[in-house]
Amino acid sequence: MPRLILVRHGQSEWNLANRFTGWWDVGLTDTGVAEAEAAGRLLAEKNMLPTVGFTSFQTRAIKTLNLVLEGCGRLWIPTRKSWRLNERHYGGLTGLDKQQTRDKHGDEQVHIWRRSFDTPPPPIEPGSEFDLSSDPRYAEVEVPASESLKDTIARVLPYYTENIEPTLRGGETVIISAHGNSLRALVKHLSGISDDEITGLEIPTGQPIVYELDDNLAATERYYLSER
Ligand SMILES: O=C(O)[C@@H](CO)OP(=O)(O)O
Numbered sequence: 001m002p003r004l005i006l007v008r009h010g011q012s013e014w015n016l017a018n019r020f021t022g023w024w025d026v027g028l029t030d031t032g033v034a035e036a037e038a039a040g041r042l043l044a045e046k047n048m049l050p051t052v053g054f055t056s057f058q059t060r061a062i063k064t065l066n067l068v069l070e071g072c073g074r075l076w077i078p079t080r081k082s083w084r085l086n087e088r089h090y091g092g093l094t095g096l097d098k099q100q101t102r103d104k105h106g107d108e109q110v111h112i113w114r115r116s117f118d119t120p121p122p123p124i125e126p127g128s129e130f131d132l133s134s135d136p137r138y139a140e141v142e143v144p145a146s147e148s149l150k151d152t153i154a155r156v157l158p159y160y161t162e163n164i165e166p167t168l169r170g171g172e173t174v175i176i177s178a179h180g181n182s183l184r185a186l187v188k189h190l191s192g193i194s195d196d197e198i199t200g201l202e203i204p205t206g207q208p209i210v211y212e213l214d215d216n217l218a219a220t221e222r223y224y225l226s227e228r
Helices: 013-017 030-045 059-071 098-105 107-115 149-169 180-191
Strands: 003-008 052-055 079-081 173-178 209-213 219-224
Touching: 003 030, 003 059, 003 180, 030 059, 052 059, 052 149, 059 079, 059 173, 098 107, 149 173, 149 180, 173 180, 180 209, 180 219
Parallel strands: 003 173, 052 079, 052 173
Antiparallel strands: 003 209, 209 219
8 A cells, every 4th residue: 555754854944043934945953964864763663665755945855855765775766856845935024033023023913924824924025135036946936925825735736646646656655855834735635634723733843754545545544653
């Protein structure tokens, strides 16, 4: 039966610094590296060995995928990257300190920007230091000015259906290394979680989540590998 392993990147520099990150490209901290390495060792211990990998265009997820695969002796498997697996774009909040933003705009407003299903954060100013529209990695992509979780789902799910589902149907054990919100999009779809409930689901860094799937790719089980 096909299996899908989801892993959120290890702790990033801006997770640690408490800054809104989104599409901005930051590295892993030493803790993040250790989390990814431990995830790889866990996959090896549990004999849950990926045969195909997918990740985003963002360094923290790519590095996590590589460290996980190295940890389980699978650096050699085919991997594919897509911007569609990127974190949700944080718009004009990108780079701001989360606590300072709460102090300025209030807890309620910041909670809406962070966890509303369909209200996007304010758009990024064109030409701002965090504007990625001329980054060569996004040459083929219309970089959004900001995204809600709903917008994120609208670009993650077609990629899952068109590229990942056919791979799973081929009987592969697929690992996806991605981000809090691109993984929420997948968990919402696979576990049939409502719009209201999905925003409350927190996905921890560096903890492999396993989906056991049936032949129709419906989830029969979802569990944290560390709990088995
Ligand atoms: O800053 C971000 O891009 C995300 C993930 O770290 O944060 P949040 O918890 O607000 O979705």
